[in-house]
Amino acid sequence: MKPALPLLAIAILLGAGAFQLLRTEAAEPDEPIPALDPTPATATQPEDGVRKPAGEGASRPHATRMADVAGGTGTNWVALNNEANEDLSRDDYESAAAKFRQCVEARPDEPIFRRNLGITLAQLADALADSAEAADRARALEVAAEAVELLEGDEREAVQLRLERWKAAAVTEADFFTYGNDRFELAYDGDRDSLRASEDRILQILDAADQEFRESFGADPLATTGKRLRVVFYRREQFDQVTGLGHWAGGVFDGTVRVPVENLRRQLTTGALERVLRHELLHAFVSAVGGTRVPGWLNEGLAQWVEQPDRRSMAVAAARQRLERQVLFPLSELRRGLSTWEDADAIARAYAQSLALADWIVVHHGESVLFAMVQACGKNSTPEQAFAKRAGFELALVVQDLAESL
Numbered sequence: 405m406k407p408a409l410p411l412l413a414i415a416i417l418l419g420a421g422a423f424q425l426l427r428t429e430a431a432e433p434d435e436p437i438p439a440l441d442p443t444p445a446t447a448t449q450p451e452d453g454v455r456k457p458a459g460e461g462a463s464r465p466h467a468t469r470m471a472d473v474a475g476g477t478g479t480n481w482v483a484l485n486n487e488a489n490e491d492l493s494r495d496d497y498e499s500a501a502a503k504f505r506q507c508v509e510a511r512p513d514e515p516i517f518r519r520n521l522g523i524t525l526a527q528l529a530d531a532l533a534d535s536a537e538a539a540d541r542a543r544a545l546e547v548a549a550e551a552v553e554l555l556e557g558d559e560r561e562a563v564q565l566r567l568e569r570w571k572a573a574a575v576t577e578a579d580f581f582t583y584g585n586d587r588f589e590l591a592y593d594g595d596r597d598s599l600r601a602s603e604d605r606i607l608q609i610l611d612a613a614d615q616e617f618r619e620s621f622g623a624d625p626l627a628t629t630g631k632r633l634r635v636v637f638y639r640r641e642q643f644d645q646v647t648g649l650g651h652w653a654g655g656v657f658d659g660t661v662r663v664p665v666e667n668l669r670r671q672l673t674t675g676a677l678e679r680v681l682r683h684e685l686l687h688a689f690v691s692a693v694g695g696t697r698v699p700g701w702l703n704e705g706l707a708q709w710v711e712q713p714d715r716r717s718m719a720v721a722a723a724r725q726r727l728e729r730q731v732l733f734p735l736s737e738l739r740r741g742l743s744t745w746e747d748a749d750a751i752a753r754a755y756a757q758s759l760a761l762a763d764w765i766v767v768h769h770g771e772s773v774l775f776a777m778v779q780a781c782g783k784n785s786t787p788e789q790a791f792a793k794r795a796g797f798e799l800a801l802v803v804q805d806l807a808e809s810l
Contacts, residue, residue: 481507485517488524497528508554522554526563533570534659536582536589536632545570573646577636587614587626592637598668599637605672606681610635613682617689617710620775625692633688635661635681655680657687675712683711694781701738702787704755705762706774720763723756724810732757732807735800757806764806769795 488503504521511517525547532544548567552560581594583603588610592599599606618624626633638646643664647656654676655663661684663677671677686707690698712719730753738754745751765773773794780790791799 481510481517485520488520492524492527497524497531500524501528518554519556519559522551522563523559525551525554526559526566529563529566529570530659533566534631534634536584536634541570541574545574569646569648573636576638576642576646580636584632585611587611587632589632589634590637591634592665593639596637596665596668599665602668602672606635606677609678609681610685613685613710617686620771621689621693621779622775623689623693623779625689628692633661633685635663637663637665640664640666655684657684657691659691661685661688679711683707686710690778694778697781697786698778699735699739699787700741701735701754701758701761702774702777705758706778708755708759709762709766709774716763720759723759723763726753726756727760728810730810732803735803761802761806764802764809765791768802768805 484503485507488500488507491497491500491503501521501524504517504524507514507517508521529544529548529551532540532547535541535544545567548563548570551563552567555563577591579594580591581600582589582591583600584590585607588607590599590603590606594600614626643649643653643662647653647658647662649656653664655661661681663680663684665671665677668677687703690703690706694703708719708723709716733754738758745754762774769791773791776794777787777790780787788799791802
């Protein structure tokens with residue numbers, strides 16, 4: 405079963421001073437690291453009595469019955485397995501892993517138990533890898549390595565790829581200097597005087613965007629997690645090595661904000677760095693508030709819409725111009741991550757449509773509707789339901805209105 409893996413949010417610089425958002429193509433060695441969905445699935449009871457997680461292709465632990473486990477004789481391992489699933493529903497990875505481990509130790513040949521422990525360890529490694537604490541990031545490597553041994557197929561490959569990237573990051577960042585406040589940790593080469601001299605300015609940009617997004621979402625993800633968000637600045641070649649991305653990438657959020665910096669003074673003066681930081685921080689909020697259910701068009705459309713308020717009208721005009729005399733994509737095609745697309749022109753049109761659609765919704769229905777649509781995803785609802793509740797008609801009609809306006 406191929407896992408449903410949320411994709412990374414990537415900022416791409418196109419040409420001199422131009423800034424657009426795209427995503428990378430999938431399933432290549434130089435791809436960004438996939439991430440397993442940390443949200444447990446709701447178990448369903450099919451006709452054969454075997455409980456499996458809802459959601460086709462979801463990389464989530466299985467809830468089981470006695471009959472599902474070969475040779476089940478009334479021991480409590482099945483019940484313990486399902487208790488661990490409940491722990492996962494509360495994001496208690498440590499407790500879930502401990503219980504799944506007991507199941508594996510008691511029944512080492514049971515594939516359900518092995519897979520459940522592997523998936524849980526992969527999710528725990530994801531959480532540890534995002535930590536500002538070096539000890540947590542080091543432990544993430546150990547936990548992910550164990551997950552690789554337990555998983556199979558595409559799931560194993562996805563975790564192995566993340567492990568390799570985390571190892572590369574650990575080597576690259578071993579001597580990085582760190583500086584921050586109670587919400588953000590900056591990390592960069594300690595010998596880069598320009599970054600050290602600009603630390604406070606960079607934190608001001610992040611703090612301002614953070615306050616703005618907290619008010620817009622009505623949520624404070626950093627306070628909820630109790631962890632600072634890491635923002636790592638690399639030389640271009642370091643960024644390429646750690647992320648596996650090319651020179652077109654201007655930044656990425658994979659649980660950590662990663663940004664290549666060459667000419668910091670110019671990037672600060674032109675506002676390019678601020679745009680990247682705002683864009684990637686918005687993705688961090690979307691991930692925390694809406695989870696993996698947020699469709700690609702909404703995630704990227706909103707990120708583009710907030711990244712440059714003073715030049716937003718120009719960006720929207722350029723997006724609309726790109727869409728002229730084009731057939732717009734139905735929302736169903738823009739639901740998945742755009743990094744799985746391969747056609748460069750289609751990708752560019754998809755991002756343009758995402759921005760134009762986000763702006764159309766704001767202009768005709770209010771900015772708060774966009775944020776409510778993200779929030780709905782984190783509450784087992786959908787953007788379509790949230791929009792219909794606010795606007796009184798279906799979201800699909802907005803695409804028609806947008807097309808007619810071009």
